Amino acid sequence: MQRDPEDEVVDAVMSASRALLAVVARSLAAVDEDVTLPQYRALVVLAQHGPRRPVDLAEALAVTPSTATRMCDRLVARELAVRERVAEDRREVRVLLSDRGRDLVDEVTRRRRTELAGLLGALSAAQRSSVVQALRTFADAAGEVPEPDWAVVV
Structure with missing residues (x-):
């Protein structure tokens, strides 16, 4: 029996997402064991x-506002984020990365890049090219910001 091509694509992405999540989890745990993946x-x-x-x-995290508020409370308490009042409307509060939060994201990103480079090094040049094209298309469809536009480049 032949499998539905859509199922094959979903299965492949599911397998790849487990592998990628494992890289993220290892990289994060090596830097700070107390920060959860959602945080x-x-x-x-x-x-x-x-x-x-x-x-x-x-909205960006697809969680309820109360969940995001509690998450922000924890991040602020850990000094990974700070709250600031908006000058134009003192009632409005925004959350932003602290220097410590930026350092954490940068270090986890460096570790992820190192591990991914090792994994991708096992592929041929043609396979890497195919991976680049497929993953860029997938990331665009998911609304992700391209890596060079925001992350640390090692």
């Missing part, structure tokens, strides 16, 4: 897009 994702969103209102961060 790290919030830090990455702040690194990519700059200061955000908690409600906007909630």
Whole structure:
């Protein structure tokens, strides 16, 4: 029985996403065992897009505003993020990366890049080219900011 091509694509992405998540988890654990993956994702969103209102961060993370607010509380308590009042409207609060938060994102990114380079080094040049094209298309479809536009380049 022949498999549905859409199922094959989904299966391949599911397998790759598990491998990529494992790289992220290892890289994060090596830097800070107390930061959860959802908290790290919030830090990455702040690194990519700059200061955000908690409600906007909630939307970007696909969580409820109360969940994002609690996450921001934890990140601020750990000094990975700071809250600031908007000058034009003192009632409005935005969350942004602290220097410590930026350092964490940068170090995890460096570790991820190193591990991924090792994994990709096992592929032929043609295979790497195919991976680049497919993953750029996938990232664009997901609305991700291109890596050179925000991350540390080692």
